[in-house]
Amino acid sequence: MTKPEIKRREEELQSKRVCRFCLEPDASLLSKIYEQQTKCSTAPLTLQIMACVAIEVYPGDGMPEFICGTCRGVMEHSYQFKQICKKADSLLKSFLTSGEWPAKLTVPKLMPQSPPATVSLVSSIR
Numbered sequence: 001m002t003k004p005e006i007k008r009r010e011e012e013l014q015s016k017r018v019c020r021f022c023l024e025p026d027a028s029l030l031s032k033i034y035e036q037q038t039k040c041s042t043a044p045l046t047l048q049i050m051a052c053v054a055i056e057v058y059p060g061d062g063m064p065e066f067i068c069g070t071c072r073g074v075m076e077h078s079y080q081f082k083q084i085c086k087k088a089d090s091l092l093k094s095f096l097t098s099g100e101w102p103a104k105l106t107v108p109k110l111m112p113q114s115p116p117a118t119v120s121l122v123s124s125i126r
C-alpha cells in the first residue's frame, strides 16, 4: 500500500458518516459526538463513552465523529447504571461502619432517544 493510499484512507475514515460505535450508515439517525445536546444528561457524552466502553474519543482523533440515537441512548443508560452500581457498592460497604442498611436504589429505565425511537436494548445489540 502506497503512502498516498494510506493518506486517502485516513481521510475517508475521519469523514465517514457512520455511527462510530455500531457503524450505522443512515445519516438521518446520526448526530455529531462533539455537539452539545440540548437534552439534559448526567455527564458529557465523551465521558460516558470512556466510562462505559473505555474508548477515548476526542475531536480530530482521526475517527468518524458521529453517533446514532440508539448508541447515544445505550451510552447514557449504561453510564447511569454504572453510577448506580458504584453507589450500591459504597452503600453496602458503609453498612459496616454506619450499621444502617441502605434503601433500595432506582435503576433507570432505558429511555427512547429521538430521533429515532430506540427499539429494545436486546434487539439493538444483536
Ligand SMILES: [Zn+2]
Residues within 6 Å of the ligand: 019, 020, 021, 022, 023, 024, 067, 068, 069, 070, 071, 072
Ligand atoms: Zn450506533
